[in-house]
Amino acid sequence: MRILVTGGTGYIGSHTVLTLLEAGHDVVVVDNLVNSSPEALRRVGELAGREAAFVEADITDEAALDAAFSDHSPEAVIHFAGLKAVGESVGIPLDYYHNNVAGTISLLRSMDRHAVRTIVFSSSATVYGEHNPTPYVEKMEIGAMNPYGRTKEQIEDILSDLGASDPRWRIALLRYFNPVGAHPSGRIGEDPQGIPNNLVPFIAQVAVGRREKLMVFGGDYDTPDGTCLRDYIHVVDLAEGHVAALNYLTDHEGVHRWNLGSGTGTSVLEMHAAFEKAVGSPIPYEIAPRRPGDLPAFWADPSAALADLGWSTVRTVEQMCEDHWRWQKNNPMGYAPS
Numbered sequence: 001m002r003i004l005v006t007g008g009t010g011y012i013g014s015h016t017v018l019t020l021l022e023a024g025h026d027v028v029v030v031d032n033l034v035n036s037s038p039e040a041l042r043r044v045g046e047l048a049g050r051e052a053a054f055v056e057a058d059i060t061d062e063a064a065l066d067a068a069f070s071d072h073s074p075e076a077v078i079h080f081a082g083l084k085a086v087g088e089s090v091g092i093p094l095d096y097y098h099n100n101v102a103g104t105i106s107l108l109r110s111m112d113r114h115a116v117r118t119i120v121f122s123s124s125a126t127v128y129g130e131h132n133p134t135p136y137v138e139k140m141e142i143g144a145m146n147p148y149g150r151t152k153e154q155i156e157d158i159l160s161d162l163g164a165s166d167p168r169w170r171i172a173l174l175r176y177f178n179p180v181g182a183h184p185s186g187r188i189g190e191d192p193q194g195i196p197n198n199l200v201p202f203i204a205q206v207a208v209g210r211r212e213k214l215m216v217f218g219g220d221y222d223t224p225d226g227t228c229l230r231d232y233i234h235v236v237d238l239a240e241g242h243v244a245a246l247n248y249l250t251d252h253e254g255v256h257r258w259n260l261g262s263g264t265g266t267s268v269l270e271m272h273a274a275f276e277k278a279v280g281s282p283i284p285y286e287i288a289p290r291r292p293g294d295l296p297a298f299w300a301d302p303s304a305a306l307a308d309l310g311w312s313t314v315r316t317v318e319q320m321c322e323d324h325w326r327w328q329k330n331n332p333m334g335y336a337p338s
């Protein structure tokens with residue numbers, strides 16, 4: 001197939017573009033590079049032995065999207081483009097709603113004009129909010145707790161309404177849990193700007209000497225070791241989940257939602273220990289006060305993705321840490337020339 005990937009130079013997008021190219025699909029990436037580097041796509045081309053086409057454009061720019069659809073004639077879209085920092089979304093909610101929600105509406109209008117009605121969307125476990133018991137199941141009522149999460153929830157609603165309005169749409173809403181790790185080559189990986197918001201990139205930057213110590217937010221939760229539990233998923237497993245969802249949509253109309261997670265909770269201290277093992281030396285840390293809005297523990301019930309897509313995670317926490325570390329060690333400053 002020919003697939004248009006928005007946000008395809010980003011962390012999850014670049015791994016998915018590589019997986020798509022390896023599976024024999026043709027890819028055109030649309031990205032405005034607000035949080036990524038074109039170097040990621042160059043390296044993806046190197047690893048795959050063939051290039052994805054690249055259009056530098058903003059998804060809120062419908063004319064640019066129309067040109068990309070006319071020039072490249074994709075048959076389906078995987079939609080990663082979005083802003084994703086929870087804390088930032090609280091300070092600048094309008095930017096988040098404009099970029100994520102209005103950007104998605106532009107994309108869907110452009111898709112409709114070009115009769116492309118198959119889309120896989122990056123949603124998030126954050127839509128489950130604070131009231132659902134873990135593990136999370138797709139049929140639960142959702143209710144995000146911050147502007148970022150609400151952009152995901154609103155886009156899910158828009159896509160559900162769209163699917164209900166016209167049976168030609170084929171829509172997959174993928175609720176990711178906590179993506180970590182990197183391609184095993186160590187050539188592509190996560191390259192956060194500024195202070196990382198997520199645990200594993202933070203640990204990796206401490207390990208490589210860019211930061212002094214890991215701050216563990218909260219050591220007194222009602223969990224086995226007092227730190228938060230999350231469901232970590234290797235980014236290559238996640239990329240493969242997108243190909244599985246796309247395959248499913250080739251013979252299923254309608255709107256479908258799946259959790260993409262491992263089904264297991266891992267604590268902050270367990271992840272820290274696994275990363276120390278991968279690095280082979282101690283990584284300093286300090287227990288700091290809890291962060292507002294952090295839930296003590298959640299993980300996925302991934303059984304629907306297994307039943308419908310034949311997909312489940314296959315890579316372990318150890319592999320996540322080894323692969324993430326290989327990427328960080330070989331690229332201490334990410335894609336920036338060091």
Ligand SMILES: NC(=O)c1ccc[n+]([C@@H]2O[C@H](COP(=O)([O-])OP(=O)(O)OC[C@H]3O[C@@H](n4cnc5c(N)ncnc54)[C@H](O)[C@@H]3O)[C@@H](O)[C@H]2O)c1
Nearest residue numbers: 007010011012031032033034035036058059081082122124
């Ligand atoms: N990484 C996670 O922990 C996580 C978890 C759940 C969901 N998600 C979602 O998955 C998607 C991909 O996440 P990621 O971690 O790869 O993030 P990322 O920031 O690395 O990738 C997002 C990409 O989208 C691009 N982009 C943003 N706004 C754009 C716009 N208006 N027009 C064109 N391009 C734009 C950025 O430049 C970047 O390349 C996001 O939608 C994110 O919300 C991520």
